[in-house]
Amino acid sequence: MIKQESNKKQSNKRPHVRSNIVREPGMYHLYAKQVDGDRLFFRQSDFKKLLYTIEDARKKFHSDIVIVVCMYNHFHMIVDSPDIMGFKTYIARKYCGWYNVRHKRNGPLFLDSTIKSSPISYPEAQREKILYNANNPVKANICNSPFRYKYSSLKLFTKKPGVWKELIKINKEIILDLFGTLDDFKKALAVEVEYKKLVRGGEKQSKGK
Numbered sequence: 001m002i003k004q005e006s007n008k009k010q011s012n013k014r015p016h017v018r019s020n021i022v023r024e025p026g027m028y029h030l031y032a033k034q035v036d037g038d039r040l041f042f043r044q045s046d047f048k049k050l051l052y053t054i055e056d057a058r059k060k061f062h063s064d065i066v067i068v069v070c071m072y073n074h075f076h077m078i079v080d081s082p083d084i085m086g087f088k089t090y091i092a093r094k095y096c097g098w099y100n101v102r103h104k105r106n107g108p109l110f111l112d113s114t115i116k117s118s119p120i121s122y123p124e125a126q127r128e129k130i131l132y133n134a135n136n137p138v139k140a141n142i143c144n145s146p147f148r149y150k151y152s153s154l155k156l157f158t159k160k161p162g163v164w165k166e167l168i169k170i171n172k173e174i175i176l177d178l179f180g181t182l183d184d185f186k187k188a189l190a191v192e193v194e195y196k197k198l199v200r201g202g203e204k205q206s207k208g209k
Helices: 044-060 084-102 123-134 153-157 163-167 172-179 182-208
Strands: 026-033 064-070 074-081 116-119
Touching: 026 084, 026 123, 044 064, 044 074, 044 084, 044 163, 064 123, 064 153, 064 172, 074 084, 074 123, 084 116, 123 172, 123 182, 153 163, 172 182
Parallel strands: none
Antiparallel strands: 026 074, 026 116, 064 074
C-alpha cells in the first residue's frame, strides 16, 4: 500500500445524498471510484475499515454479499439486498466520514458523490458480472490468479483467507449455486480471461489495418 497522503486539491461538492429513486430488491453490481482517480486505499486500515463498513451494512439491511474486489482507485461489489439504496448510502456516508477524518480531507470520496449500482436479475448476467469482478486483478496484470489477490473476497475459497474471514461474511454458496462446483467456477474464470485476451487482440489488429 502507498503510505503517502494525496496532495491533490479536494472537491467541494456536497457529500453523498441518498437518491429518491426506488430500487427493487435483488442482486446488484455496486461500483465506486475515488473522486480524483487517485489511490483509494493508502493503508491496510483503509481497506479493513471498508470491510467493517460493508459488514455493518450487510447486517443492518439483511443483505448477502456475493463478492468484493478492491482495486487501486476503486472497488467492485455484488450484493443481494432488499434495500440497495439504503445499503449503499450507509456505506458511502459511514466510510467517507471516517476516511475524511482519517486522512484530514474534505468533500466527497467517491466520483459523482455516490456508489453506483446496476441490477443483475438473470443468472446468466449474474455469472458474467461475478467473472468480471473476480478477474479484474488478473486483467490488470496484478496477479495470475484471482484467488491469489489479497484484496478479493475470493481469498475465502482458499486455505489462507487472511482478514476476509475475520471482518466480513461473504455468501460463497451463491457463487457455487450459479457455477456448480468450485472447479467449474475456476474453469469459467480462466475461459473469461482468455476470451477477453482474444477480444483485445482482435481490436488491436483492426486498429492496425
